[in-house]
Amino acid sequence: MxxxxxxxxxxxxxxxxxxxxxxxxxxxxxxxxxxxxxxxxxxxxxxxxxxxxxxxxxxxxxxxxxxxxxxxxSGRVLFWPVDITFLGYQEALGNPAILRGFGNSVFYTVAGTLISIAGTVAIAYPLSRTQLFGRKAITAGVVFTMLFSGGVIPLYLVVQSLGLLDTRWAMLLPNAIGVWQVIIAIVFFRTSIPDEVYEAAQLDGASELRILWTVVLPLAKPLLAVVALMYAIMQWNSYFDALLYLRDADLQPLQLVLRGLLVLGDVGSGGDVTEQLRRREIADLLKYSTVVIATVPMLIAYPFVAKYFTKGIMIGAVKG
Known part of the structure; x- marks a missing residue:
């Protein structure tokens, strides 16, 4: 055997x-x-x-x-510093207009991003649910605003009629919602979160608001990171809205101050002739230093959302 x-x-x-x-x-x-x-x-x-x-x-x-x-x-600087000095940064950080503009930009970026994310999720989540009556017509209306707009003058008249001119709200509300970001969020909610998750939460007796807060948002971290980065970059680099709506120098963001340095050559006034000549001498150095100061915050913030941003690139590409 x-x-x-x-x-x-x-x-x-x-x-x-x-x-x-x-x-x-x-x-x-x-x-x-x-x-x-x-x-x-x-x-x-x-x-x-x-x-x-x-x-x-x-x-x-x-x-x-x-x-x-x-x-x-004299044009002797190419890609390596010549006669290294931190005079430009000392002048920039000692300039009240630049410090005030930097603080305003930080406020507009943080507050504007939070408002934009809240508004985007509030619009996109209901439009992603098949139970919403008329969601296709509403979605078509939202997309229509991305293709056709009234223009700058009607928008300015609306902001003026609402009493938002020369207020911080003029930088936060008129362009708070981006249609492209809403579309990205709708696609994510439809394709990346299984219907079984919604059904299980409904069987447990959760309301739509509780489902959104305790189930959907924790699963939507890649989406929130991508949308937040988009809104933050847009808000940080925004100067045209400030140019239209803000006349008070105390409310102007850093980008508008930087525009004054680069385009208008505004390096400040006041003081005697010697002080004005010294300011003219360091005008170019101040411009370069301010550009670096305006760029650093976004470079610092990006690594913290980079991993989510990489995941968010494929939002909606693969279902399930």
Whole structure:
């Protein structure tokens, strides 16, 4: 009588049940064609060009902000500081208009982003539910506003009639909701959160508001991070609304102050002739330093939402 090797049979059965791996997962190198190599080479060249286009001006600005006024005005600074000094940052951080504008920009960015996220979720979540009556018509109306708008003058008249001119609300409310962000949120709620989650919450007796707060929003962190980053960048870089609606210098954001430095050459007034000549001498240095100060907050904030932003890029691409 032949003996049966039980362990061998179990091992063989497990091998038959294992899914077959594709060659890439086994580490097998797939042979690239000539066309593939040409495409990869062209992609690397193109990406390198894009990187240089973005990186070199940034290096020039940073190097100029750390160089002496004489080196900057004579054009001797390229991508490395010449006669390193922090005079530009001392002048920028000692300028009341720049500090006030920076504080206003921080306030507008934080408050505006919170208002925009709340409004976007409040619009997108109901429109993502199939139970909402007339949701297709409402969605079409929302998309229509992205394609057609009344223009700057009607919007200015609306802001004026509401009494928002020369108030902080003029920077927070008129452009609080972005249609593109609403569409992204609708697609996320429809495709990334299974219907079974809603059904289970409803069986537990949860209301729609409780489902949104305790179930949907915790699962929508990638969406919230992407939308928050979009709104924050838009709000931080916004200066046209301030140019239209704000006349009070105490309410103007940093970008409007920076516009005055770059476009109008406004480096401040007052003081004797010697003080004015000194300000003119460091005018270019002050511009570069202010540009760096205006850029740093977004560079600092991005790493904290980068992981969610990477996930959010594929919002709605894969269902389930």
């Amino acid at each position: 032949t003996t049966i090797d039980t362990e061998a049979l179990i091992t063989a059965a497990e091998k038959t049940r294992r899914p077959r791996r594709d060659p890439l997962s086994r580490g097998v190198k797939v042979k690239e064609t000539r066309a593939d190599r040409v495409f990869v080479f062209a992609a690397y060249v193109l990406l390198t060009v894009f990187l240089l286009v973005v990186l070199l001006p940034l290096l020039n600005i940073v190097a100029s902000s750390l160089s002496s006024p004489q080196a900057v005005s």
